[in-house]
Amino acid sequence: MNPNALPAPPALFVTLLGATFVLHLAALGLLVAAIWTRFGAEWSEAGSYAIEPIHRAGIVGFSMVITLGVPPLLFVQVLYGKYFYGSSIGIGYPWLAIVGYLMIGFYSLYLSRWCWDRHNGPSAGGKLFLILTVASMILIGWTYSWNHLRSLSTTPWECSVTAVQVMSRLTGYLGAILTASAACRVWFGRRWHTAVPIQTGAAIALIAGGVLALYWAMTSAHATGSWGWAGRLLLLAGALVSIGAGVIGLVNRGILLRLLALLSGFAVLSGMSLQRESYRLLAIGIEYDPALRPVDPQWSPLAMFLLAAVIGIGVLAWLLRLVRQAQSQSTL
Amino acid sequence: MDYPIFDPGPIGPSTLIAVIAILHVVIAQFAVGAGIATPWLEARAHRRGDRVLAGFLLRYARFLILLSFVAGAVTGVGIWFVIGLIAPETTALLLRQFVWGWATEWVFFLVEIISGYVYYFYWDRLPTRTHIKIGWVYAVAAWGSLFIINGILTFMLTPGDWLTTGSFWDGWLNPTFWPSLVLRTISSLALAGLFVAIVANIDRTLDREQKRHVINEGSIFLVPLALMIPVSVWFFAQSPHQAGGLVMGGAVAMSLFFAFGIAASTLIGLYAYFGLIRNKRYVSLETALLLAGIALVATGAMEYVREGIRKPYVVYDYLYANGLTRAQLERFDREGFFSEPMVAADGFEPSTATSIERGRVIYKIQCQRCHAVDGYNAIRPLIDPWTIEMIRDNTRQLHRLKPFMPPFGGTDSDLEDLVSYLASLRSEQWRQLDRTGPAEDSQ
Numbered sequence: 030m031n032p033n034a035l036p037a038p039p040a041l042f043v044t045l046l047g048a049t050f051v052l053h054l055a056a057l058g059l060l061v062a063a064i065w066t067r068f069g070a071e072w073s074e075a076g077s078y079a080i081e082p083i084h085r086a087g088i089v090g091f092s093m094v095i096t097l098g099v100p101p102l103l104f105v106q107v108l109y110g111k112y113f114y115g116s117s118i119g120i121g122y123p124w125l126a127i128v129g130y131l132m133i134g135f136y137s138l139y140l141s142r143w144c145w146d147r148h149n150g151p152s153a154g155g156k157l158f159l160i161l162t163v164a165s166m167i168l169i170g171w172t173y174s175w176n177h178l179r180s181l182s183t184t185p186w187e188c189s190v191t192a193v194q195v196m197s198r199l200t201g202y203l204g205a206i207l208t209a210s211a212a213c214r215v216w217f218g219r220r221w222h223t224a225v226p227i228q229t230g231a232a233i234a235l236i237a238g239g240v241l242a243l244y245w246a247m248t249s250a251h252a253t254g255s256w257g258w259a260g261r262l263l264l265l266a267g268a269l270v271s272i273g274a275g276v277i278g279l280v281n282r283g284i285l286l287r288l289l290a291l292l293s294g295f296a297v298l299s300g301m302s303l304q305r306e307s308y309r310l311l312a313i314g315i316e317y318d319p320a321l322r323p324v325d326p327q328w329s330p331l332a333m334f335l336l337a338a339v340i341g342i343g344v345l346a347w348l349l350r351l352v353r354q355a356q357s358q359s360t361l
Numbered sequence: 362m363d364y365p366i367f368d369p370g371p372i373g374p375s376t377l378i379a380v381i382a383i384l385h386v387v388i389a390q391f392a393v394g395a396g397i398a399t400p401w402l403e404a405r406a407h408r409r410g411d412r413v414l415a416g417f418l419l420r421y422a423r424f425l426i427l428l429s430f431v432a433g434a435v436t437g438v439g440i441w442f443v444i445g446l447i448a449p450e451t452t453a454l455l456l457r458q459f460v461w462g463w464a465t466e467w468v469f470f471l472v473e474i475i476s477g478y479v480y481y482f483y484w485d486r487l488p489t490r491t492h493i494k495i496g497w498v499y500a501v502a503a504w505g506s507l508f509i510i511n512g513i514l515t516f517m518l519t520p521g522d523w524l525t526t527g528s529f530w531d532g533w534l535n536p537t538f539w540p541s542l543v544l545r546t547i548s549s550l551a552l553a554g555l556f557v558a559i560v561a562n563i564d565r566t567l568d569r570e571q572k573r574h575v576i577n578e579g580s581i582f583l584v585p586l587a588l589m590i591p592v593s594v595w596f597f598a599q600s601p602h603q604a605g606g607l608v609m610g611g612a613v614a615m616s617l618f619f620a621f622g623i624a625a626s627t628l629i630g631l632y633a634y635f636g637l638i639r640n641k642r643y644v645s646l647e648t649a650l651l652l653a654g655i656a657l658v659a660t661g662a663m664e665y666v667r668e669g670i671r672k673p674y675v676v677y678d679y680l681y682a683n684g685l686t687r688a689q690l691e692r693f694d695r696e697g698f699f700s701e702p703m704v705a706a707d708g709f710e711p712s713t714a715t716s717i718e719r720g721r722v723i724y725k726i727q728c729q730r731c732h733a734v735d736g737y738n739a740i741r742p743l744i745d746p747w748t749i750e751m752i753r754d755n756t757r758q759l760h761r762l763k764p765f766m767p768p769f770g771g772t773d774s775d776l777e778d779l780v781s782y783l784a785s786l787r788s789e790q791w792r793q794l795d796r797t798g799p800a801e802d803s804q
Contacts, residue, residue: 036460036529089478095434096474099467102441106456111363114449118367121446128381128439135431186365330461330529334468341468344498348479351495355486 034325035107042108043310043319047302049100054202054298056097058209059217060090060166065210066221067141067159069230071151082220084142086213091135108319109180109309116176116185127172134165174198181312204241205301208271211235212294215278215287228286232278235290239271242297257311260303267296363703364449366725371736374447374729379668381443383661385436387552389507390545390660392429394553396473396503398582399425399480400496405578407489413571414578417564422481424560430474448730450684451675458523459513462533466509473502507545515541518600518671524678540596547585547592548660551626554582554633555653562646573643580637586630589623601677603764604670612765615669618662625659672765681767683730690770698723698771720782723775727767734786741786753780 035042063086070078105113117124141158148155174195182188211234214221218228246264274289310318369377399418406414444452456463476499480492487495512533516523523532557579561572597605608619629652636642644652675682681690692700699711699719703726711719724740732740744752756779760768769776784792 033457036457085482092430092434092474092478095431095438096467096471099434099438099470100464102438103456103460103463103467106441106445106453107460110449110453110456114364114445114453117442118365118446118449121367122369125439125442125446128435128442131435131438132432135435139427325527327461327529330459330465334461334464337465337468341472344472344502345475348476348495348498351487351491352479352483355483 034323035319036325036327037331038324038326039108039319039322042104043306046101046104046108047306049097049104050302050305051295051298053094053097053101054205054302055209055294056090056093057206058294058298059086059213060094061206061210062213062217063087063090063221064138064159064162064166065230065234066214066218070145071141071156071159077222079221080142080145082217084145086217086221087138087142088135091138095131109313109317111317112180112182112185112313113176116179116182116188119179119186119188120172120176123172124176127169130165130169130172134162134169137161137165170199170202171195174202181309183313183316200241201245201301204238204243204245204268205297207234207238208242208267208290208297209238209294211238211271211275212290215290228278231290232275232286235271235275235278235293237275238297239268239273239275239293242268242271242301246300256303257307260300260305260307262300263296263303264300267293267298267300270296366729367446368725368729369447369733371733371739373731373733373737375668375731376737378440378443378447379661379665381436381439383657383664385433385440386664387657387660388429388433388436390549391552391556392425392433392473393503393507393546394549394551394582395421395425395429395556396477396496396500397550398553398557398579400493400500402578403489403496404493407493413567414575417561417567417571417575419481419484420564420566421557421560422477422484424556426477426481430477434470434474448675448684451680454676454680455513455517458529458532459516461529462509462513466506469502469505469509473499473506476502504546504549507549508542511542511545512538514667517674517676518604518667520677520679536599537596540592540599543592544589544596544663547588548626548663550582551586551629552656552660554579555649555656557582558644558649559646559653562644562649569643573641576644576649577637577641580633583633584630584638586626587634589626589630593623600670604677607670607672607765608666612669615666618669619666622659622662622666625655629656669765673760673767683727683767685727685767685770690768693770693775694772696772698775716778716781717785719775720778720780720785723771723779724782727770727779740783744783745787745791747787747791749780749784752783753777756780756783 063083066078066083067080067087070080070083137158141155141162144152144155144158175190178190178194178198179185179188211231214231214234215228218231242264246261246268270289271293274286274293277289278286367374399422402414403418405411406418441452476495480495480499483495484492512535515537516532516535519536521531521535522528523535558576561567561575561579564572564575567575597608603611607615610616637644671677671682673682674680675684678687680686685693689701703722709718709722711722714722728740732738732743735741747755753776755762756769757776759766769779771779
């Protein structure tokens with residue numbers, strides 16, 4: 030028995046870490062899109078917004094951000110435990126504060142809807158709670174990026190990271206999230222807004238997100254090694270498609286915009302995730318290479334997980350079918 | 362010793378873990394119990410045409426979502442955050458051994474969340490039978506996540522054959538797996554029943570008679586609590602002998618907590634049967650909150666016992682509560698504490714450090730996990746009136762004097778370093794009385 034051995038080949042964990050991080054960011058895109066639209070509803074005429082589906086997307090989006098944030102957290106600990114824990118311990122209580130920020134963020138979002146119902150439209154309380162949600166999300170992003178940057182050092186417990194470095198990192202994420210949230214707005218916007226076409230805002234966000242992602246791809250030192258280059262190319266392609274989709278979106282709001290927005294969102298998030306993991310391997314590679322870790326595969330537990338995943342996907346597909354049926358019936 | 366040490370200050374590491382863990386256990390077990398209770402009650406309401414109960418269940422489902430889908434999930438992640446700071450080597454061991462178990466639990470959790478939202482948001486928009494089916498999907502997923510995590514939690518008390526085979530299945534399906542699963546399922550159902558009484562009482566759409574009807578319907582889930590005594594006997598029959606000894610008088614606090622947990626659970630179960638089901642009594646909001654408060658304290662007490670009976674281990678017979686393995690401590694006895702490279706901030710170098718400085722590092726690694734210097738379970742008031750000889754003898758015989766304490770690991774020289782540091786923590790008054798004084802602050 031070697032309790033330090035990895036229970037599966039490292040490549041599998043690296044892949045799962047990158048893939049689940051993309052899902053986590055995609056859920057964040059949905060949440061940002063819903064909050065952004067809620068802001069619109071609070072600061073403009075109330076009647077043109079369908080508050081129920083926006084609120085529902087926000088609540089479900091927040092839950093999904095948390096739920097889909099669990100697997101990357103799991104796999105990063107398995108692969109890079111020493112660096113992750115070393116960095117977290119170096120930060121200490123501010124790292125734990127994320128638990129509080131998450132609570133404040135979700136319940137503020139819920140209370141903003143409660144204020145809406147109480148006042149039958151926009152209110153000072155609703156605005157305040159929305160601002161609290163956004164503030165808590167910024168604090169979460171800041172703390173996560175702070176921890177992540179520290180964990181890229183071989184001595185994370187004594188590594189110092191400047192605010193400018195964290196800010197720069199967050200700017201890159203902002204580009205990716207803007208693109209993803211614009212894609213969500215393009216896809217769900219028709220349910221959220223009953224009068225003014227919501228796609229104008231989405232088109233501007235696609236351009237802004239694309240520019241930020243382009244800047245990130247051009248200037249960051251993340252692109253090293255074959256995977257790093259693949260990530261950079263994906264990010265560049267995603268950024269260009271995002272800008273293109275945004276320009277098209279200003280004049281054409283058909284299926285082309287929706288497909289391009291989806292494509293750019295996927296490419297930017299995947300490219301960012303690939304670059305993130307390849308840079309991590311580069312940064313701590315002097316001291317630690319997961320590929321050199323002893324492996325003691327647990328094939329039957331892995332099979333259990335895969336079986337559960339297949340059944341789970343089947344159940345989720347069934348649930349989505351029911352939801353679509355219910356929605357089409359209610360539209361009728 | 363791959364990780365630096367997190368010092369949580371006077372609050373103490375155990376308190377920090379306990380606060381988040383107890384909160385999470387209560388919310389997560391409520392989510393499991395309510396997951397089973399809701400579709401069961403909905404099917405019953407549907408069969409009987411009970412519109413009062415059916416209407417109540419929608420509001421109960423909203424309460425479930427608001428409480429468990431975020432607070433439950435966040436505190437679950439919060440436990441990872443806390444144990445990652447306080448016990449990184451234990452966390453790393455558990456994650457490496459059970460990563461596929463955790464990944465499977467996450468699939469259950471994802472299905473639980475999504476089916477829960479569909480169940481709530483599409484309450485009146487799906488055929489009743491389909492809606493009840495979705496409720497059961499939620500119930501299976503919620504209980505499935507308990508099924509998985511239960512094996513990982515019980516592994517720490519009874520790792521069983523894992524100690525020799527290192528097999529995932531031997532560790533997960535360990536000797537206390539089944540009794541613990543039954544205990545947690547009973548507890549989950551009871552929390553669901555208690556929260557029916559609370560939500561019914563704050564539901565302004567119900568009159569008193571309707572509230573009583575709903576509470577009586579939900580009280581069926583409290584009855585299994587009456588089985589706590591036999592199931593606990595089963596649990597302890599499967600536990601290590603020393604663990605059973607701790608709750609049977611070996612550690613006073615643990616015995617009291619255990620007795621309270623068992624007595625409170627059994628009495629609530631009996632009250633539910635005789636008071637609520639047979640005599641159809643009404644439970645006011647105050648009484649419901651009182652019962653929930655007792656259940657919360659009982660759950661906390663049982664979690665305290667569960668954590669406590671593992672001592673001096675965190676993974677029985679393998680990893681001590683201070684994060685050091687048995688093999689490590691044996692090596693320290695032979696080769697010295699500082700023979701193993703360690704991660705430590707501030708450039709500590711044992712060969713050039715003073716005895717007190719070395720003792721401080723030994724203290725941080727071997728003692729600080731349970732004892733803050735001041736604050737919770739503090740070391741200073743404990744040793745303040747002791748002479749140096751008393752500190753030395755107690756530290757050397759620690760595991761014999763107090764069976765729930767890990768043994769000291771190190772050579773005589775390491776012991777002297779730790780004694781020097783501990784002696785330096787005493788107040789001036791006691792140090793002056795000690796003629797021999799603390800060990801010289803020299804290398």
